[in-house]
Amino acid sequence: MKRLSLIGYGVLLLVACVLPFLVSEYRTFQFTLVLVYSIALLGLNILTGYNGQISLGHGAFYAIGAYVAAVLMDKAGFPYWATIPVAGAVCLLAGFLFGLPALRLEGLYLALATFALGVSLPQLLKYHHFEGWTGGVQGVVITKPDAPEFLAVLGLPLNQDQWLYFFTLAITVVMFLLAWNLLRGRLGRAMMAIRDNHVAAEAMGVNNAMVKSLTFGVSAMFTGVAGALGAIAIQFVAPDSFNIFVSLTFLIGIVIGGLASIPGAIYGALFIQFVPNIADEFSKAAPWAIFGLFLIGFTYLMPLGIAGAIRLGLARLTGKEHNSQPGKP
Amino acid sequence: MQNVGVRFGGIVALDDVSFDVPAGSIVGLIGPNGAGKTTLFNCLSRLYECGSGDILFDGSSLLQVPRHLVAGAGIGRTFQNLALFRTMTVLDNIMVGRHSRTGTGFLFNSLRLPVVVREEAATLEKSQTLLRLLELESVAQARVADLPFGTQKRVELARALASEPKLLLLDEPASGLNHEEVGVLGQLIRDVRDRLKLTVLLVEHHMSLVMNISDHVVALNFGRKIAEGTPAEVQRHPELIQAYLGGAA
Ligand SMILES: Nc1ncnc2c1ncn2[C@@H]1O[C@H](COP(=O)(O)OP(=O)(O)OP(=O)(O)O)[C@@H](O)[C@H]1O
Numbered sequence: 187m188k189r190l191s192l193i194g195y196g197v198l199l200l201v202a203c204v205l206p207f208l209v210s211e212y213r214t215f216q217f218t219l220v221l222v223y224s225i226a227l228l229g230l231n232i233l234t235g236y237n238g239q240i241s242l243g244h245g246a247f248y249a250i251g252a253y254v255a256a257v258l259m260d261k262a263g264f265p266y267w268a269t270i271p272v273a274g275a276v277c278l279l280a281g282f283l284f285g286l287p288a289l290r291l292e293g294l295y296l297a298l299a300t301f302a303l304g305v306s307l308p309q310l311l312k313y314h315h316f317e318g319w320t321g322g323v324q325g326v327v328i329t330k331p332d333a334p335e336f337l338a339v340l341g342l343p344l345n346q347d348q349w350l351y352f353f354t355l356a357i358t359v360v361m362f363l364l365a366w367n368l369l370r371g372r373l374g375r376a377m378m379a380i381r382d383n384h385v386a387a388e389a390m391g392v393n394n395a396m397v398k399s400l401t402f403g404v405s406a407m408f409t410g411v412a413g414a415l416g417a418i419a420i421q422f423v424a425p426d427s428f429n430i431f432v433s434l435t436f437l438i439g440i441v442i443g444g445l446a447s448i449p450g451a452i453y454g455a456l457f458i459q460f461v462p463n464i465a466d467e468f469s470k471a472a473p474w475a476i477f478g479l480f481l482i483g484f485t486y487l488m489p490l491g492i493a494g495a496i497r498l499g500l501a502r503l504t505g506k507e508h509n510s511q512p513g514k515p
Numbered sequence: 516m517q518n519v520g521v522r523f524g525g526i527v528a529l530d531d532v533s534f535d536v537p538a539g540s541i542v543g544l545i546g547p548n549g550a551g552k553t554t555l556f557n558c559l560s561r562l563y564e565c566g567s568g569d570i571l572f573d574g575s576s577l578l579q580v581p582r583h584l585v586a587g588a589g590i591g592r593t594f595q596n597l598a599l600f601r602t603m604t605v606l607d608n609i610m611v612g613r614h615s616r617t618g619t620g621f622l623f624n625s626l627r628l629p630v631v632v633r634e635e636a637a638t639l640e641k642s643q644t645l646l647r648l649l650e651l652e653s654v655a656q657a658r659v660a661d662l663p664f665g666t667q668k669r670v671e672l673a674r675a676l677a678s679e680p681k682l683l684l685l686d687e688p689a690s691g692l693n694h695e696e697v698g699v700l701g702q703l704i705r706d707v708r709d710r711l712k713l714t715v716l717l718v719e720h721h722m723s724l725v726m727n728i729s730d731h732v733v734a735l736n737f738g739r740k741i742a743e744g745t746p747a748e749v750q751r752h753p754e755l756i757q758a759y760l761g762g763a764a
């Protein structure tokens with residue numbers, strides 16, 4: 187099973203590498219967004235899927251990441267790549283600080299608190315005292331980066347969209363590796379232990395408060411990095427593009443993709459990027475009704491998410507009785 | 516254990532209870548339902564605050580120790596109604612049991628530095644030893660929730676042992692087991708005690724088990740200690756007979 191999934195990831199990476207040479211620039215841009223969303227979903231999945239803390243406000247961290255990148259590029263002359271670690275660090279801190287008081291809240295109450303964060307942040311971004319940096323309702327426009335010159339010298343001329351895709355892909359791979367490492371070790375187990383039985387986790391020596399708030403920080407960091415990459419890809423940030431719908435979409439993404447599953451973040455990202463488009467093509471009049479049908483269809487047919495369905499399918503194929511447990515990266 | 520008292524609102528769950536648990540011994544803790552046995556365990560693992568009294572472990576007070584450091588201090592436990600990580604595998608449950616014996620943080624784990632790799636290898640090896648000891652190898656990768664009750668009880672015991680406790684608290688390990696399994700369990704507890712040089716505090720309603728393997732027995736009723744001594748002495752104690760037969764429970 188382990189070897190099988192390694193081969194799976196290898197093939198996936200290969201496909202990801204040739205993809206931009208096979209499809210149009212616009213599609214390349216869309217796949218860049220899939221990568222961006224997969225990092226954001228991975229972040230939310232670490233928190234909600236692995237640690238059991240529900241967030242209805244992760245769009246806020248996505249927005250913070252995006253604005254950090256935009257403001258640093260626009261006002262401080264940062265090169266686009268240098269904004270990524272800063273956005274991650276800012277969100278790590280923001281998430282940790284939000285996670286501390288949120289420790290007192292469980293389940294739906296935490297969902298409400300994070301919802302409050304998600305709805306209020308876009309308004310804060312419009313606040314006129316911050317306008318000097320954030321551009322108020324107008325937002326900030328950023329320029330699209332060119333591929334570095336050495337690639338052309340090496341005989342690998344990439345257009346802007348292709349370059350941005352590969353840049354995002356490289357960061358996606360790094361983020362997924364970090365998450366995989368974290369989740370398969372003692373702290374990943376501690377996160378899941380807290381989710382399954384927090385009293386027993388503490389009796390085993392897990393510092394629940396510390397692990398939960400740091401998990402919140404790490405989760406926000408992933409989503410913030412995604413936000414920064416998303417801003418660079420879209421070349422524009424404005425408060426209204428980060429409304430509460432973004433947070434809800436992320437939650438939909440991790441449930442459809444598969445809770446507590448690393449590849450689930452990729453499936454979920456494909457879903458939230460392409461299914462609204464498909465719905466739009468079906469019916470211009472009522473795309474959300476079609477989207478809703480897709481949503482119900484997926485949850486009905488794949489109660490464990492796409493990742494769960496694939497796991498079950500593979501288990502049947504290889505003929506091995508394999509448990510369909512979530513939580514195994 | 517010195518003069519420990521616990522109240523919940525008007526209910527006095529433990530009233531001025533004192534006794535010693537000598538190192539290396541198996542001490543049985545008995546008493547009718549609601550006597551306060553589990554409450555006493557919860558004081559030891561700091562889930563409940565003692566209203567009065569003090570608990571000394573290895574010469575120092577436990578009452579200053581935060582909950583998550585109790586395991587590291589050397590106290591492992593099982594729960595009366597099983598408190599396993601149900602969606603995780605048997606092996607992962609046991610590996611969580613070693614949390615207090617490992618120490619790498621978020622950053623090192625994310626980068627999977629060599630120290631993490633070494634620590635994980637050691638954790639895995641220890642956990643596999645416990646899988647063998649408790650005959651759980653065949654279900655190592657099974658989800659705990661999918662296993663029969665008796666097996667889950669063994670998983671919980673393995674998880675408690677994973678932290679290499681000096682003192683092991685067992686809350687009704689025999690409940691739900693059949694006669695034969697109880698016999699095996701008694702042998703196992705003694706075995707483990709001898710092999711791992713443990714001290715065991717055993718809460719159990721199964722009298723023959725308690726009387727067979729305990730070196731010392733403490734009896735509680737309505738939160739008060741009513742008898743203490745060797746199994747033979749306690750069995751003859753009039754107040755205990757009264758508590759069990761006299762309809763007081
Ligand atoms: N968290 C709590 N809140 C209120 N009352 C409690 C709580 N925990 C225990 N009690 C009460 O304290 C008393 C002692 O309960 P405890 O669970 O310690 O009994 P026990 O000896 O373990 O019984 P059993 O053999 O049924 O497990 C009971 O009256 C119980 O109702």
Ligand SMILES: [Mg+2]
Nearest residue numbers: 552553554595
């Ligand atoms: Mg009890």
